[in-house]
Structure formats: C-alpha cells, structure tokens
Amino acid sequence: MKERIEIVASGFGGQGVVRLGQIIGETGVKQGLRVTMLKSHGTEMRGGYVRSQVVLSKDVIDSPMCENPDYFVALSRAAYERFKDTVPEYGTILYDPAFVDKIDEGLKCTHKAFPAKELAVEHFNNPLFSNTLVLGAMSRIVDILDKDAVLESILEIIPKFHDRNRQAFQIGYDYVN
Amino acid sequence: MKRFLETGNFAITEGAILAGCRFFSGYPITPATELAEAMSLRLPQVGGFYLQAEDECAAMHMCIGASLGGMKAMTATSGPGFILYADPYGWALGCETPLVVLNSGRVGPVSGITGAPGQGEFYLMRYPTQGGNFETICLAPSTAQECMAMTVEAFYLSERFRMPVSVLADQLITDGFEDISVPENDDEMKEMGLRVWPRKVCQGPEFYPYTDELDIPPVVLGHNTGGICSDWTPTVEGYDIEEVEAHHKHAYRLIYKVRNNRHLFNHLYEKKFMDDDPDLVVVSYGTPSRVVNTAVIKAREKGLKVGSLRLINLWPFPDEHFTRKTKYLSVELNWDGELVREVQRATPKDSEVHFLGTCGDLPTTPDLIEAFENLLKNEPLSRKGWVLEEW
Numbered sequence: 001m002k003e004r005i006e007i008v009a010s011g012f013g014g015q016g017v018v019r020l021g022q023i024i025g026e027t028g029v030k031q032g033l034r035v036t037m038l039k040s041h042g043t044e045m046r047g048g049y050v051r052s053q054v055v056l057s058k059d060v061i062d063s064p065m066c067e068n069p070d071y072f073v074a075l076s077r078a079a080y081e082r083f084k085d086t087v088p089e090y091g092t093i094l095y096d097p098a099f100v101d102k103i104d105e106g107l108k109c110t111h112k113a114f115p116a117k118e119l120a121v122e123h124f125n126n127p128l129f130s131n132t133l134v135l136g137a138m139s140r141i142v143d144i145l146d147k148d149a150v151l152e153s154i155l156e157i158i159p160k161f162h163d164r165n166r167q168a169f170q171i172g173y174d175y176v177n
Numbered sequence: 178m179k180r181f182l183e184t185g186n187f188a189i190t191e192g193a194i195l196a197g198c199r200f201f202s203g204y205p206i207t208p209a210t211e212l213a214e215a216m217s218l219r220l221p222q223v224g225g226f227y228l229q230a231e232d233e234c235a236a237m238h239m240c241i242g243a244s245l246g247g248m249k250a251m252t253a254t255s256g257p258g259f260i261l262y263a264d265p266y267g268w269a270l271g272c273e274t275p276l277v278v279l280n281s282g283r284v285g286p287v288s289g290i291t292g293a294p295g296q297g298e299f300y301l302m303r304y305p306t307q308g309g310n311f312e313t314i315c316l317a318p319s320t321a322q323e324c325m326a327m328t329v330e331a332f333y334l335s336e337r338f339r340m341p342v343s344v345l346a347d348q349l350i351t352d353g354f355e356d357i358s359v360p361e362n363d364d365e366m367k368e369m370g371l372r373v374w375p376r377k378v379c380q381g382p383e384f385y386p387y388t389d390e391l392d393i394p395p396v397v398l399g400h401n402t403g404g405i406c407s408d409w410t411p412t413v414e415g416y417d418i419e420e421v422e423a424h425h426k427h428a429y430r431l432i433y434k435v436r437n438n439r440h441l442f443n444h445l446y447e448k449k450f451m452d453d454d455p456d457l458v459v460v461s462y463g464t465p466s467r468v469v470n471t472a473v474i475k476a477r478e479k480g481l482k483v484g485s486l487r488l489i490n491l492w493p494f495p496d497e498h499f500t501r502k503t504k505y506l507s508v509e510l511n512w513d514g515e516l517v518r519e520v521q522r523a524t525p526k527d528s529e530v531h532f533l534g535t536c537g538d539l540p541t542t543p544d545l546i547e548a549f550e551n552l553l554k555n556e557p558l559s560r561k562g563w564v565l566e567e568w
Contacts, residue, residue, distance in 0.1 A: 022182065022354055029182045029356045037182070037354035040538070041292035050292075063471035064353065064464070065539050 001144050004057040006066035008083060011075025011099070013041065013048045016131035019157065020073065021052025023135055026153040027145055028056040036064035049078065056144060071142055073134060074100050075116075092141060094134070112141065112176060119171060129168040132158075136172020147173065179359045185321040185350040186212035186253075188357050189279055190219055192328030193251050195359075195366060196373055198277070199225035200243035200250040202236040207291035208352035209253045209281045216251075233258040237265035237278070244274045245406060247397040249332060249376055253279035255348075256298050257288055259305070266341060267306035270313070270431060272406045273385065275335035275376075275395050277328065278343040281351040282463075282510070284537040293537040294348040296463060299515035302345050303492045310428035312435035314338065314442060315492040317345045317462040321355035327445075327489065329371045334442060336374040338434060339395050345491065347510060349464040349539070378402055384415040387426035389433040391441075435493060445489035446498065449473055454501065455484030457552055460520055461508040462488040465539055469508050472545035483549050488516075499523040504552055506531045508540060531558060 007024060009017050021037045028035040038053040053066040068088045074080035074095040084104055087093055091109040098117040114137050116130035123129070132154060139150040151169050155162055189212055193201070201216040203209070217227040226243070230236035233254050240250040254262070259280045269276050280302065284295035302315040314334055318327040327344055335342040360366045366373070377394035381403045384396050396404040396415065405415040410424040449470055451458070461469045466487040473485040486498055499505070502525040507517035509532070517532040524530055533540065533548050548558050 025354050025356075026182045029180065033356075035182055035354070035356045038349050039292065039352055039354075061467075062474070063468040063539075063542065064349065064355075065468055065541065067541050067543070 001058065002070070003059070004055055004061065005071075005142070005144055006069040007054040007056070007071045007073070007142065008051065008066045008069040008086075009054075009073040009075065010049075010051040010079035010083060013050050015050070015075050017050040017052050017075060020131055020135060021054050023150065023153045023157055024054050024056075024138065024145070026157060027149045028054070030149045030153060031144075031146055033058060034061050036061045038064050051079070051083075071138070073138070075134075077101065094137060094141065096130070096134075114172075114176060116172070119175065120168070123171060124164055124168065129164060132165045132168035133172035133175075136169040136174075137176045139169075140173050140176050178365050179361060180356060182354050182356055183321065184211055184352060184354055185324040185346055186281075186352070187215050188321040188325040188355075189253070189328045189344070189346075189351070190215040191359050192325035193277065193332065194219055194223055194225075195325075195371060196249065196329045196332035197376065198249045198251045198332065199223065200228075200240065200248045201225070201252065202228040202230050202239040202243070202250070203252045203254060204230050204233050204236050204258060206255045206258045208283060208348040209255050209258075209279060212253045212279065212281075212351065233261035234264055237262045237276075238268070240276050241265055241269050241272070241274050244269075244276055245272075245396065245398045247376060247378060247400060249275070249336075251277040251279070253281070255281045255283050256285050256295065256301075259298060259301065263306050267308060268408055269341040270306065270311045271408055273339040273395065273431075274341065274406075275339055276341040277331045277335055278341055279328070279351075280343060280345050282345065282347040284510070290537060292348065292352070294464060294510055294539070295537065296347060296465070296510035296515070297513075298345065299491065299509075299519075302343055305343070311431040313492050314340070314342045314435060314490075315345050316342070316442070316445060316489055317491050318350065318489065319463050319466050319487065321350060321353070321357045323489075324350060325357065325359070326369065326371060329373065330442075330445070333372045333374045336376065336395070337391050337441065338438070339393065340435075345463070347463045379404060381414070383413045385411040385413055385427065385430075387413060387430055389430060389437045391434060391438050439493060442490045443495055443497070446495065447487040447489065449485040449487075450477055451484040451486065453482070455503070456482040457484070457504045457506060457549055459483060459485045459506045459508060459545075459549070460488065460516065461485070462491060462516065463510070465508050465510055465535075468539050468542060469545060472542045472549070475542060476546055476549050479546070481546075481549050481553060483553075494519050494523060496523040500525065502528050504529045504531070506533060506548065506552060508545065509534045510536070510539070512536045533558060
C-alpha cells in the first residue's frame, strides 16, 4: 500500500458523512492500520456542512489532514465544488448524481458516478440506506479496504437494520467495478 | 491492551478513570459533549458519579465539593464554557483543591463555530481567574492517545501540587476519531508510562502551609480530619485571616510551589530535527503541530534547515527552550497571535519571531513549507487572501 491513504467524505448533516468516516476508520483498525478521522461540521444536526477526513497508514500518522485525497466522496454540490480541486490525478471522486448534477470535465482525476440515493429509494424505499450503499461501493473502489471488515464494522457501528444494511452493502459493492 | 477507534473525548474519559477519577460534573458543549456522555456511561460502571450541572460555573463548584469530599474529580468544556469557570477556578487555586479541567478549543470568540478547531485560550489557561498571585499548570496533547496520557498526568500533577490542572486540547482531537490503545492492568499502565498518585488526606493540624513544599496531602472536609477551607486568605490552620502578611505567604505558596517544582512537568515537549541548530524553529502545540511535523520532514527533504518544537507543557511557559538566538515561527489556530507573544518574550533580545495563524482550520503543508522558504530567504510571509502581520 501507499505510505498513507487519504479519504474525504463531505456533504450535509444527516447523510451519515461522519458515520461513513467512522466505519472506514474502524475497518482500518480491524485491519491493523493506524487511523485518524477528523470531522468538521456546523452547529446543526441536519442540513449544515459536514466533512470527514480519514487517514489510513501502516505507520504513525503525523498530519491528520487530507490535503490531496486519494478518494473523495462528494454528497452535495457545495462539497464537490469546495474540494474537487484538491483531488490529485491519481485520485478518485465518487459522487452521487442526485446532488452533484454537473462535474468538472477539466479535472484529471477519475470520476465515478454512484446513484446512492436513487438505489436506496429503489431497493428500500428509504434514502437512509444511501450511506451503506456508498460504503459497499467504497469497499470495492478502495483497494486497501477489506470487504468483510467493512461490513463487520457497519454491523457493529449501526445497531439496527442489519439485514437491509447487508443487502445495501452488497448492492453498492456490485454496482461499481 | 484494548485497541479501538474512538474520539479524543473517549480517550480522556478512559484516562480519567485510570487515574482514579470518580466524579464528573459538567454542562454539555460541543466539542466536549461526548466526554460528558462517555462519563455518564463509564463512571457508574466503576462506582463513580456523573452529575450534569445547570451551568459550567456550578459544574466546577460541584467538582470542588467532590474533591473536598475526598474524590478525584474532573470537569470538561469548550471555550465558551471555560470562561464561566473563572469563579470556581479561583476557588480551586486558592483553596488548593486538586481537580482536572479539560478545555476543548473551538474557533471563537463567543460561540464561534462548534465544529471547527481553535486555539484562542492560550492566555486564558494562564489567567483563568481574577486576582493574580498564582501559577497555573496546563498540558496540551496533540493526539487522542496523548489525550489519555496527559489526562492521567494532569491528575497526577493535580494531586502532588494540590491545585487544578488543565488539559487544553482542540476540537479536532476531542471530536475526531483515532486508533487508541487502552491499558487493562497496572503493568500495561506502567509500560505506557502512565503515573497515578493516590488521593491522600491531610490530617492537619496544618492545612495551608506557607511553603513551596509539594506532596502535602489535599484538604478533605469532614471524615474527622478537622479540615476547613475558605476563599479568603487562610491561616495555616485554614481559618480566615485578612492580613497582608499572611496573604504574602499564601500567595508565595501558590506561585512558588509551581515555579520551584517545574521538573515534574517541564520534560513534556517534543523536538524534531533540533539537534543541528536549525535556522528556523517552528513552535506549535496541539493538532497544528502534527501538520508542522509533516511539513518539517518535507522541508528537510528539500534541504531546508528547519526544526520543530512542540510544546505539551504550556504553562508555566517553558522559557528554557528559547535560549538560542535564531529565527522562530509560531504556528497557531488563531489570527491574533497568542503563543507568538510568549515566544517573543522568552527568546533572546533581537531574535526574529514570526507568526503564521489559521482561523477555524489547520494550516496546509504547502502553505507551511512556503512560509519556511520565505523566512529562510528573508522574505515576508504571505498567504492567499490574508497578509500576515509581521511580528
């Protein structure tokens, strides 16, 4: 693996951006990695701006900042605009077209559209499951993440809806390639 | 040893419990709410008490009460709550009551932003109350693991010095998640260098000695100790005496018990690339120092002779690190420059002391390296949208 892997997720409050970062972080710990996960947010529980910055590394992590994220999960238009330019050429932006309707064609990094909200509504009639769908997709895209460890972390951290979360995770995993 | 992903708040809670804390009173405030939450869960499990107060002032007063009742106590808040500690902090200093106080810094002034880090309380930690004639001890960790260790250390120091000791973290550490290891037995604690000082009880008849002596057990009221305490100038026996001569002696103790025993905490710092007399010393504390460390490593790879000094013991200010005349750069999470003033005071006359501050977010590595390059070339510091003041 690279010396350190940086993952940024950003959107608005209520989407599970912090939970997503926490689950990826927990997976890192399960895999024996060093982990930091910063969260920045406004006062609101729902609606405000939220960002998680996860760093995974085999060694001690000095800076916990994701200055050039290897992976960026964009869950709102504002988040996409704010952080898209920090993603380097080798980086990947995973975005939900329900929120990010237009992407910057000028960027050299890889873009992957992942309609999490649409899939969640289609399969579960509930956008709540978008987060687990994204984690399914992430566990396929992010090489270092072990699929089983991610799922195990989801089930540990989210105490409810285990069956539907398992399903959502698999749907997300199968959707991307 | 248990290893898991948790917040700095959780790490502090575990540290407090390891140190023997069995009483917590606080008023929830982001980014210290999760600490209150964790305490409310963990303390009853170990036979302790959690009490949510009506406000921060009452919370810390209740901690003083618990400490005077013989318990190890702690309270936690963020900047907007810390200012409400002004009254009880003075009480705890004056009555020599051991306590641990966490301040999780967020960007200010006033309420600022709950979910953004700040370092605007550097001087507030030195002067948390009115009246003067005291020293304070403040420790500033920079990782969740260090939060746990410094909380244990804060309890250790608070017992030995008989005074409140504060831990100054910032929102990114307390609110952020990190992998932490928690010891499960005494051997593991020792292995991790965690020191615990048991609560001892002053049996009198001298309760408030007029010396700089350490390790006089704290005053506990009741329990047949005969102890008494008051917020006025105390006599040695603890009675009120409003006389200047007695107050001189009392103030002498409050100041010099700390100043004359600095060896107990002045080893708390971290130096990187400081052995070859660097041309630029970057001074910082808390989370920014982690970005500074990364930047300094990269700067060294580019051949820049830069070193990093990370302060953990903030107060009393460790002047001994600043005896060499060279260039200094203070990196802080504020735009008004606080630590830099103290660096300026402590460095030899005519030293060059510069300041780079950010407001509400960490500095970036490229910005720091650019600043190092500029300073080493004797060029002014500048940043997009913000022209930095020359110090």
